[in-house]
Amino acid sequence: MEWCFAMPKIELHAHLNGSIRDSTLLGLAKALGEKGKIVFSEFEHVILNHDRSLREVFKLFDLIHMVTTDHEIVTRITKEVVEDFAAENVVYLELRTTPKRNDLVGMSKRSYVEAVVNGLRDVSTVEVNFSSCTTGGSLNPVCRNNACTGTAKKKIYVRLLLSIDRRETTEAAIETVKLALEMRHLGVMGVDLSGNPIIGEWVTFLPALKFAQEQGLSVTLHCGEVPNMEEIRRMLEFLPQRIGHACFLGEEEWKKLKSSKIPVEICLTSNVQTNTISSLDVHHFEDLYKSKHPIVLCTDDAGVFSTSLSKEYSIASSTFGIGKKEMFHLARNAIDFIFAGDGVKEELKHIFDSAALKLD
């Protein structure tokens, strides 16, 4: 559906390392294979097999992380991921990633995030607004490319979320939140809790997430990727600013979610490919959409699941019989759920309203 590609879209749930292009991943793996650090043929087999369970997806992430270890690679993949989203008319992207420490290459959590920010600066195909600087305003020194200068026509707003991996300790999670606070001026808006949902306990992450909210950061949680009712209940009681997935909610939790009005990041392809949801026609998207619950369509891991945001819109439209105008409204409604401030929201409204005039 060409119109799904052409219309402006907002992406709020995209993991950096899950959004890498296959070609980049294979190229990086080949180079490591030539150095004898990995067996390339085994890696290639896993990367090109797109039919995997949730458990296998997390094994794949461990493999991906083996080839995305140094700063230059983190910078490169960030640049490419932003360029890919911009190419399909994503106008606002909240990109999330887990800050990683790797002593072997002198990487700290902070230098990891700096490498991500450098990737935003390196984007050349489109104008990037990634911090509080605004088009036409005084130039923020963090903008090295044509970001914020108003020189390029196509523009994407990018904001960052730092992810806490469920394998981490309370201290490590707090370290990530502190980093997010220190890097707010570089467009870090909040934190995410993600990682293998069968690992880790809610109580481990709670102090860090509470601290984040107290300090004014926004919080989004991977919630209900597995049927852990106790955790789902506690997550909803926490009142995060958004949640992702919401696949395994029981009746009570469902009611709680609906009355809370917490926006849900919906990842159709990801949920079906990982067998979290058995098929699209029974996906909870439909119930949430019909009951006008705040929702936003997202990709999760565009590389890992061979998808794009346009594809997700197209799938939702054809599966649930939603027309072009309604899909446009669905996309526009996401403005209310972004973590960036009112200035950006106003600019996005303007972008959508200009596009609406060309809709027919």
Ligand code: 6MZ
């Ligand atoms: C939970 C997920 C995920 O952070 O290295 N991640 N966590 N559920 C999912 N659904 C399939 N998809 C990705 O990106 C990769 C990391 O994001 C989280 C996992 O922790 C994964 O290792 P970054 O950029």
